[in-house]
Amino acid sequence: MTSPHPTRPAALPPLVTPSIIADMLRRRTTNGPFRPDPVSREDQHTLMRVAQAAPSHFNSQPWRFVLIEKRETIGRVAELAGQSMTELIDAGLFFERYRRYFRFSQTEMEAKRDGIHIDHLPGPLKPFTRQVFSDAGLKVMRQLGVPKKLGEDNRQLVAGSPLLLAALLDKTEYRPGELSGFYSVFGLGAAIENIWNAVGALGMGIQFITTPAEIPRRWQEVHELLAVPDDLELMALFRLGYLPADQSRPTIDWSSRHRKRLEQFVYRENCAVPEEAMPEDDDSPL
Numbered sequence: 001m002t003s004p005h006p007t008r009p010a011a012l013p014p015l016v017t018p019s020i021i022a023d024m025l026r027r028r029t030t031n032g033p034f035r036p037d038p039v040s041r042e043d044q045h046t047l048m049r050v051a052q053a054a055p056s057h058f059n060s061q062p063w064r065f066v067l068i069e070k071r072e073t074i075g076r077v078a079e080l081a082g083q084s085m086t087e088l089i090d091a092g093l094f095f096e097r098y099r100r101y102f103r104f105s106q107t108e109m110e111a112k113r114d115g116i117h118i119d120h121l122p123g124p125l126k127p128f129t130r131q132v133f134s135d136a137g138l139k140v141m142r143q144l145g146v147p148k149k150l151g152e153d154n155r156q157l158v159a160g161s162p163l164l165l166a167a168l169l170d171k172t173e174y175r176p177g178e179l180s181g182f183y184s185v186f187g188l189g190a191a192i193e194n195i196w197n198a199v200g201a202l203g204m205g206i207q208f209i210t211t212p213a214e215i216p217r218r219w220q221e222v223h224e225l226l227a228v229p230d231d232l233e234l235m236a237l238f239r240l241g242y243l244p245a246d247q248s249r250p251t252i253d254w255s256s257r258h259r260k261r262l263e264q265f266v267y268r269e270n271c272a273v274p275e276e277a278m279p280e281d282d283d284s285p286l
């Protein structure tokens with residue numbers, strides 16, 4: 001078989017094919033609704049299989065997953081996610097915690113190449129785009145009922161998802177503060193990234209559900225719902241499903257396809273020398 005890569009010796013199998021690279025560059029977060037159809041068991045197990053293909057320290061495979069399809073469990077997680085979102089926005093906590101990730105113009109986005117460009121606020125808030133993180137902005141948002149609206153949007157997105165996935169770590173490996181704590185998180189991240197990369201090929205999407213984890217009592221309730229035993233740590237929750245043909249943007253689009261330029265995150269030989277871009281490098285948004 002000839003290698004599809006011009007510099008890769010033909011004798012080697014095409015382990016990294018351009019299509020894998022293209023798929024990885026296409027990987028994305030789904031912020032909108034999924035189709036209501038259940039995710040087939042086969043596809044669910046494929047995702048678990050790709051998760052398992054991830055590397056782990058000493059092949060310890062410290063990850064555990066819960067596949068959740070019961071409507072009442074999904075409905076309760078959705079309520080918790082929505083209530084947490086409302087609470088975080090209403091108390092100003094969300095903007096206090098994450099202010100530094102928000103960009104308000106194309107110019108700012110072009111310069112930093114990270115964070116989220118707020119270009120899609122709900123209509124009545126548009127004139128206040130730059131003020132959304134100020135006390136005055138928060139007041140306007142409360143008057144307009146934005147915290148409730150965002151919470152309800154979030155609840156509906158989660159409630160309408162056919163599948164939730166909880167990611168956990170084995171606490172005998174996950175010991176925060178020790179190297180094994182870092183290794184376990186690294187391995188779980190790799191396993192989740194494999195899932196994230198694979199969903200597109202199955203016609204599916206995935207989104208992190210982080211709001212309940214921001215409020216300890218809500219996160220505790222998720223633990224109870226999922227009957228998490230003492231020897232496991234609940235690390236993350238996701239919603240998954242098949243993608244509809246039309247993917248509309250949500251009220252606020254929390255995801256971004258912008259990425260830093262090479263010289264903004266890669267060094268050559270030591271940290272004093274930024275890597276130089278080549279003319280053929282493509283640094284346009286993914």
Ligand SMILES: Cc1cc2nc3c(=O)[nH]c(=O)nc-3n(C[C@H](O)[C@H](O)[C@H](O)COP(=O)(O)O)c2cc1C
Binds near residue numbers: 027030208211
């Ligand atoms: C640790 C972590 C937490 C995240 N939390 C959320 C979240 O709460 N909601 C969400 O929609 N996306 C979340 N994301 C996805 C990022 O917003 C997203 O990856 C980023 O904006 C780039 O967009 P992309 O994934 O479409 O390339 C999270 C990603 C990571 C790695």
